[in-house]
Amino acid sequence: MTEKNEEWQKEQQYVSFVVKEIKRRMKSIIENVGHLKEGIIGLRKTFWEDVTINLDDAHEVGETFTSIKQQAEMLSERERTHKHFYKQMKNLERLKDSPYFGRIDFLEDGEKQPETVYIGIASLMDEKDEDFLIYDWRAPISSLYYNYSPGPAQYEVPEEVIKGNIELKRQYIIRNGEMKSMFDTGVTIGDEMLQEVLSNTANTQMKSIVATIQKEQNEIIRDEKSKYLLVQGVAGSGKTSAALQRVAYLLYRYRGKMDADNIMLFSPNYLFNSYVATVLPELGEENMKQSTFQEYLQFRLGKKFTLDDPFSQLEYLHTSKQEEDYTSRIQGITFKASLKYKELLDKYVKYLSHSGLLFKDITSRGEVLFTAEDIKNYFYSLESSITIPNRVRLTAEWLLKRLAEMEKEERKKDWVLEESELLDKEDYLETYKELQKDSYNEDTFNDLEEEQALLAKKVVRRRFHPVKKRIKQLKFIDIKSLYKQLFHIELVEELGYKPLKNWKEISNLTLQYLEKNELLYEDATPFLYLTDQIEGRKTNTVIRHLFIDEAQDYSPFQLEYLKQLFPNSKMTILGDINQAIYAHSMEAPTLLSEGLYDSKETGRVTLTRSYRSTKQIVEFTKGLNPNGHFIEAFNRQGELPTLTESNYKDELHKGIVSKVHDLLKKGHETIAILCKTAAESREVYEDLKNDLDIHLMDKESHTFNKGVLLLPAYLAKGIEFDAVIIFNASNEIYGDESERKLFYTACTRAMHELHLFTLGNVTHFLDNVDQGTYCETGSSTIL
Ligand SMILES: Nc1ncnc2c1ncn2[C@@H]1O[C@H](COP(=O)(O)OP(=O)(O)OP(=O)(O)O)[C@@H](O)[C@H]1O
Numbered sequence: 001m002t003e004k005n006e007e008w009q010k011e012q013q014y015v016s017f018v019v020k021e022i023k024r025r026m027k028s029i030i031e032n033v034g035h036l037k038e039g040i041i042g043l044r045k046t047f048w049e050d051v052t053i054n055l056d057d058a059h060e061v062g063e064t065f066t067s068i069k070q071q072a073e074m075l076s077e078r079e080r081t082h083k084h085f086y087k088q089m090k091n092l093e094r095l096k097d098s099p100y101f102g103r104i105d106f107l108e109d110g111e112k113q114p115e116t117v118y119i120g121i122a123s124l125m126d127e128k129d130e131d132f133l134i135y136d137w138r139a140p141i142s143s144l145y146y147n148y149s150p151g152p153a154q155y156e157v158p159e160e161v162i163k164g165n166i167e168l169k170r171q172y173i174i175r176n177g178e179m180k181s182m183f184d185t186g187v188t189i190g191d192e193m194l195q196e197v198l199s200n201t202a203n204t205q206m207k208s209i210v211a212t213i214q215k216e217q218n219e220i221i222r223d224e225k226s227k228y229l230l231v232q233g234v235a236g237s238g239k240t241s242a243a244l245q246r247v248a249y250l251l252y253r254y255r256g257k258m259d260a261d262n263i264m265l266f267s268p269n270y271l272f273n274s275y276v277a278t279v280l281p282e283l284g285e286e287n288m289k290q291s292t293f294q295e296y297l298q299f300r301l302g303k304k305f306t307l308d309d310p311f312s313q314l315e316y317l318h319t320s321k322q323e324e325d326y327t328s329r330i331q332g333i334t335f336k337a338s339l340k341y342k343e344l345l346d347k348y349v350k351y352l353s354h355s356g357l358l359f360k361d362i363t364s365r366g367e368v369l370f371t372a373e374d375i376k377n378y379f380y381s382l383e384s385s386i387t388i389p390n391r392v393r394l395t396a397e398w399l400l401k402r403l404a405e406m407e408k409e410e411r412k413k414d415w416v417l418e419e420s421e422l423l424d425k426e427d428y429l430e431t432y433k434e435l436q437k438d439s440y441n442e443d444t445f446n447d448l449e450e451e452q453a454l455l456a457k458k459v460v461r462r463r464f465h466p467v468k469k470r471i472k473q474l475k476f477i478d479i480k481s482l483y484k485q486l487f488h489i490e491l492v493e494e495l496g497y498k499p500l501k502n503w504k505e506i507s508n509l510t511l512q513y514l515e516k517n518e519l520l521y522e523d524a525t526p527f528l529y530l531t532d533q534i535e536g537r538k539t540n541t542v543i544r545h546l547f548i549d550e551a552q553d554y555s556p557f558q559l560e561y562l563k564q565l566f567p568n569s570k571m572t573i574l575g576d577i578n579q580a581i582y583a584h585s586m587e588a589p590t591l592l593s594e595g596l597y598d599s600k601e602t603g604r605v606t607l608t609r610s611y612r613s614t615k616q617i618v619e620f621t622k623g624l625n626p627n628g629h630f631i632e633a634f635n636r637q638g639e640l641p642t643l644t645e646s647n648y649k650d651e652l653h654k655g656i657v658s659k660v661h662d663l664l665k666k667g668h669e670t671i672a673i674l675c676k677t678a679a680e681s682r683e684v685y686e687d688l689k690n691d692l693d694i695h696l697m698d699k700e701s702h703t704f705n706k707g708v709l710l711l712p713a714y715l716a717k718g719i720e721f722d723a724v725i726i727f728n729a730s731n732e733i734y735g736d737e738s739e740r741k742l743f744y745t746a747c748t749r750a751m752h753e754l755h756l757f758t759l760g761n762v763t764h765f766l767d768n769v770d771q772g773t774y775c776e777t778g779s780s781t782i783l
Helices: 003-045 058-097 140-147 191-198 215-222 239-253 270-275 293-301 310-319 326-336 339-352 372-381 388-410 414-421 425-438 442-446 448-472 479-485 489-494 503-515 521-535 556-565 615-622 649-665 678-688 737-747
Strands: 102-108 115-120 132-136 151-157 160-175 178-184 228-233 263-266 289-291 362-364 367-370 545-548 570-575 602-607 642-646 670-675 694-696 707-712 721-726 750-759 775-779
Touching (some): 003 058, 003 132, 003 178, 102 140, 115 140, 132 140, 140 151, 140 160, 140 215, 215 602, 228 239, 239 263, 239 545, 239 570, 289 293, 293 521, 310 326, 310 678, 310 737, 326 339, 326 503, 326 521, 339 489, 339 556, 372 388, 388 448, 388 521, 414 448, 425 448, 479 521, 489 503, 503 521, 521 556, 615 750, 642 649, 649 670, 649 678, 670 678, 678 707, 721 737, 737 750
Parallel strands (some): 115 132, 228 570, 228 602, 263 289, 263 545, 642 750, 642 775, 694 707, 721 750
Antiparallel strands (some): 102 160, 151 160, 160 178, 362 367
């Protein structure tokens, strides 16, 4: 037998040995769980039998309480153990199929024998619980596998650095408990394995990448020092993947101290949320909380306004260029995203500390109980050194006190007597009970006066209840008018701010929407910021780690707001500046801009290698990106992207239909036809729906299935497809420089094939693309 075969056999024997141990454990759990389950069912059934209930006197009540408590604790302890077994069982099931994917032999300095470390998605101990048969990929020693090639290496355990030498680094592909392949690897984690993973067809759900995490991705996953970790990574470089493995890592590293509820991910849209939802369960962990920033805005503002969303803003950006106030709106968007605007708001808040705060009358059934003027006078009579939110609170307390006095006075009024006569039976009964309870003398109930007083109290309390509620909710502050007031040029000048050239137009537009009770997306965060400065900050202290994906879409203003909202949270901020498609982020700073963070508490990782697309696609898309020269392609071969120019719409449609059939025949499972806007997608859907089984997606789509999908490029952010067809890559559609990043984002969604179709001349974005990186097919084939 050759040395190689011998090695293979030894490895296969180890796989079999480990799988046998896994099966033995599973069997033992099944037995234990069986007993435990019976125990739980039995305990539930006999719960009350085993509890001694005696409520005769205080002592017996105490005993009864203790007995119930003990019984309940026993039950929940067993249920906890049951849950624990269930989790273990799930992990074992995953391990049974593919127990590990890597191995290193590490000779620690001072030792004689190297330790063989097998690495998998969870740890497994031997039968005696003494040695690790498999190490969890997140264990400190496993970092060697991701960080080093054979040779000197070290890893950190709490308070110690362990040094030594890696003598062997090996990778395995194990399926159904059988070894399919193994290879020793040098510098990076094997190209072979990555090749295999990346050449699969795209999935409608993202997969975990633990077996092939790259060194620079590992840096992101295991960073523990940074308060803010900024990741700039090119399209397809594994930012989202690294973020999700990082969540799993943090849950492991801080187990017992932090759980999935303490971690939150802000993602770009619903589709993305469901796309990434299976990665953590696949790794045996619970999903973190997931939301979109828009969802948060909706939660805070949705009742007050009709809220615009980022997608409508994008639609406007791309479809309304002819509109008169287009330039003002775009300038407004950029300004309102900036820290300059935040400074202006801060100045405004300072100003409001002395004058200018706007209040609303407090009314009840048309009658003014407190005038805005009265409230204002009280507010400004308070010490100006007290913060605005504290003065607001004191004002609310003052109002509630005065309301209580009014309530007392009100009880004597005629309407109260009239209304109390109209009360229903239940109210009378309740009053009767109340009187009985309060009274030691049975006769007092006969005292009609007392009963009536109580009924009057009830009537007035009921009438004033909504008023009280409104006061407690601080509805006496007129935040909307306050925000509007900021757009009065005199005020802006008084604040010492030199307004933008077209401030008037921006103001008019803003006010016009606010009049209709509509809040533009660009105004939503500033509006909330102002609200929180006046009413008191809303903070979330449960979240200890916040992940923000597609961070290039967020503005510096939004970052400041998020910092305020999550004061205790560390943040992992991931994005790609070349995919900044929003009006506010194209040329201005975004969440990825270093200047926004204190360098002492900020870590930075740059990913330049793209894994998603074939080398051919990456070489092509590099040319679209003015900073593309530093993008490296992973060496996975495929066909050249194609460009097909048509002169007629019909020709374009036929070309696309034929290409889709072609792609389906080749076995591609997710094929996306990407348009520029939702409006264009709807039009194309009408044109193609009779020729193709096609699924139109919009901003409300939550999931997607395999098949032919039609969607605007901005909704495909963060997602990938086997093949991408760009619907109309003409200069007419993608002519404006501001659309370059959107175009780049669209093209970089493709894993295996990319096809551009145009009606008329192709976009000038291709001017700098090396012609050798794509293939022109001339006029499209007519079927
Ligand atoms: N180390 C890796 N091993 C295997 N696959 C990887 C690795 N890194 C990335 N990938 C794959 O590359 C693809 C792109 O990854 P991901 O979506 O995380 O990139 P991204 O940087 O977030 O992309 P984008 O910014 O374009 O949305 C995914 O299919 C992912 O599984």
